[in-house]
Amino acid sequence: GVTGMEEILARVVAPLPTYETRDKYPPPPESNSLEFMHFYGSLDKEDKLGFLTKLSQDFGVDHKGVSELALRLLDTQLRDLATILQVEDRLRYGLTPRYKQLLNHISRVEGGVKFLVDLRADVLEIISSKASETPHIRDLNGTLKSLLSEWFSVGLLRLERITWQSPCEILQRISQYEAVHPIRNWTDLKRRVGPHRRCYAFTHAAMPGEPLVVLYVALTEDISDNIQSIVREFATLDSEEDVNKINAAIFYSISSTQAGLQGVELGNYLIKRVVRGLQSEFPHMAQFSSLSPIPGFSSWLQGLLSQYKKEGRGSDLLSEQEWKEVEQATGSAPGSTAIEALRKLIATSEWMRSERLTCVLEPVLMRLCAWYLYGEKRRGYALNPVANFHLQNGATMWRLNWNADTSPRGVENSCGVMVNYRYFLNETSKNSTLYLQNKVITASEQVLGLVSQFQKSSKL
């Protein structure tokens, strides 16, 4: 109950030592951390929200003390620098939330880091579900994120290559976590860690046996334009002797496994670290690219078609000739019924079964998909989350591939189209800065050509 929460918190969240005694203060007993972890673990979702709200509100920053220190800092502006630095340091210390010490102490007990990763996952869920509007919860998230970013910085992570000889526990875990192209069975898994394949994970000493982020790579002759050739069921497990057949590394799946580490950018660091490793293993390898899904394209397109139907602007999406073909193939009357027919075709993937529709729709869907990836934005950044991820890393939106994922999921989610985000190694940092600061997307001629085709046909 509530009193139980307040009682526990008052007991285990030790008050912040005074500025003078901040380094001399003996750490509180480990039992405080263990009791906090045990108590929190016993709460249900509802009570966790109440508990974290109380923790962040009543055991955070001493706002009154901070404003007094801020005033004091203003008063000392005309004083000597040493005094100013002294007061600044007091202010810096005064801005430390009371609970931050407890989080630090928890990180030192067995399983404490994993507990804090999961705690942040709960906090992120509270924020995203808008279950609580208090700004204090955001402060708690900020404090957790900055602590976790320090503990999970690249220098403290271990790069593990996962092979068929890896412990079953790890192989079982990575097959469970694989979110992009689900692993069907042991044969499939064996293939993905076998010849011409690499599988890497970052692990951390504080969370043994737990892959934090997993990257699957295919070693190929040139940059893959379809996923079936990479994850198809049965293929020759040929050896890797013939090195001049290995010129490219294709990242075809990456997944982070800890929700609480969102924003710590592990995937980005893993890709860069794996690239360096592959370059030393294959000195002549010069092509590094993803082969990425385009989740959300189909549903975005259906929304667009409905909107254009309402506004009677079908002609802004397809040319006269293209609409004629659609009307003939679907037996629909020109105008809104044709748009509705097209919308339905895409929703049911029916269009894939007709040869004629497929060749009519290829240029249409390719230019719409290029616009979806390049033109559609959210707060200025790419709307599509996978595009946003690779563009933040400094990759180039390099090539759209038709008929790249013919699996039911691939056709349903993105009309079978996939995209290569290519990593030109000496351009990634420049591209990343351009994207993050100026929201400029670096794209290839092929992509820009498709985008301008879209803009011409929709008079955008």
Ligand SMILES: CC(C)(COP(=O)(O)OP(=O)(O)O)[C@@H](O)C(=O)NCCC(N)=O
């Ligand atoms: C794409 C991923 C790996 C990026 O993770 P990461 O680099 O840690 O970024 P972030 O989560 O720190 O923003 C992550 O967002 C993820 O697992 N997404 C779901 C699967 C996918 N590949 O889209």
